[in-house]
Amino acid sequence: MLFVILGKTLRSRPIVLCLILTLILNTNIQSHHVAVITSSSNYMTSSDIVLPVWMQDLQEHDPIEILSDADFEDQGWPGNGSESNPFIIENLLIRSEYTSIMIRNTTKHFEVRRCHLTRPDSVLGGGPAVSFRNVTNGHAINNIINGTAYGLLIRNSTGVVVTDNTVYDTMFSGVEVDWAQEVLIANNTIHHSVSGIALYETTDLTIRDNRVYRCHTGVFLTDVHSSNILGNTIWRNILGLDLAIGNSIITNNSIYWNAEFGIRVSTGIASNMVYGNRIGWNGVHNAEDNSNSTGWDDGLGTGNSWNDYNGTGQYPVPGSSAGLDRWPLVLVDNAAPVVDQPLDMDFEFGSKGLMLRWNTSDEFPNSYQIMVNGLWVEEGTWIDQTITFLLDDLQNGTHTLRLRLWDAQGNYAESYVSVHVSEAEPPMISNPPDIEYVVGGSGYNITWIPEDAYPESYGIFINGTLSESGEWNGSAILVSVDGLNAGLYNFMLVVFDDPGQNATDTVLVRVRAQTGTPPPDTLGVVLLLFGVGVVGFVITFSILYTSTPYLMRFRREDDSEDPEEIQVAIEELQEDRSETGRSV
Structure with missing residues (x-):
């Protein structure tokens, strides 16, 4: 550990010109109490981790x-x-x-x-x-x-x-x-x-329920009066709590596993009261008192819990002031950490966002390590009750994951999980039929139905040129083929999944040219006058457009109130001998 400060002091505070801070906190296993591990299903994906709403909607x-x-x-x-x-x-x-x-x-x-x-x-x-x-x-x-x-x-x-x-x-x-x-x-x-919380020349403060770790000094107070520091967890720093001049109350805090001192009271007129705290497993001393009037109990029968107290008499606090805790307790932690046992997992290679989750607990959590196939891949400060590990990078095969937890006393717990990563199945795509229509036709679409457990993206190519692409969420993909000129078109869909596999399907679209001018909506009204009993008249229509068959309507009107309407489809009309029309 190296901590160098060059400069001078102003108001008891260093002006830092050069700071080299290296924290080397060894895992000092003092005993081997191993937890009993129970089984649970802790198989989750990144979608289970819900970010706060405000993190999803930040504006620069x-x-x-x-x-x-x-x-x-x-x-x-x-x-x-x-x-x-x-x-x-x-x-x-x-x-x-x-x-x-x-x-x-x-x-x-x-x-x-x-x-x-x-x-x-x-x-x-x-x-x-x-x-x-x-x-x-x-x-x-x-x-x-x-x-x-x-x-x-x-x-x-x-x-x-x-x-x-x-x-x-x-x-x-x-x-x-x-x-x-x-x-x-x-x-x-x-x-x-450098300092987690630093307080200077202040009055009537409440510092409670904070978590401060991996700092040079967890909480620093000088000339702080009529204040309460309570319920905080201060661990894995160089100095836990650093007190100077003041008359505040420090109670019900957990102060442990700091590299030098759990609590240090510097020289000065300090009338702080320190009681009801859990202080243990700190490096040089759990506490050091160089003041002239710090109280290490409440004067009414409540002192602090110390892991190095032998259980007899008062607890002497090291330092020049000869401070005493008159009602100390022994801080004992013989309980190993508790960690549940996630079920073994099996998933396809390339699946994204899958995480292994361990639920843990301990009164004095300290550190953790995760091993994959015998190699340590992650370590850190044990902070939260839930420890997660992302599985995205695992290759095909069976892997053994091991979590080990240590508390401040050195008790530990382990959990082993087997994770099998299988070769992923490629996507599958339906095969829609080919399409044929005449120029000007409408309502023609290709609907592909691709399937995959881990859809990612798609691309549509027309005659080898990319026409459209985007994210694929597993739903059907529809493309309109209306509005094409006469010709033959090759529509190809390519879909990709998360593992990088793909599948393709091709649909041919043939667009035929028109052979004439489209007819009007109606062919007009033809008025024929002839006498009663006259027979042999023939009405001839020439159809110069060979698109979708049209419907002809013939109406005979006489003196009756309701005209009779006859509908005849073109296919049913009698053909004449010309190449351009049909007759009836």
């Missing part, structure tokens, strides 16, 4: 700068600034090399929510993603922030709420609060920052 936006209450309305943000109808900034993707959202000198209620705030890929450093300064009643809720200098920077503000955000890969602090009061920081996940 330029950086936002609000310098007064009037700017909210002038810039068109919805809401009226009341507590029940705050101004809303939401569903935005902002990439900025400086500050993505800056809000200053406001008193109206507002919310920044469901935004992804980051920096351009080619830019290093920059400013905070979110900056609140001299703000009252501001909320930052459910945002994702990464790659910036700071995640959220709150200064000279009152009544600010920061909840349910994910902040990672920041150069300095994930969340920093300076000279503020009445601030709530809750339910955030912060990792891979």
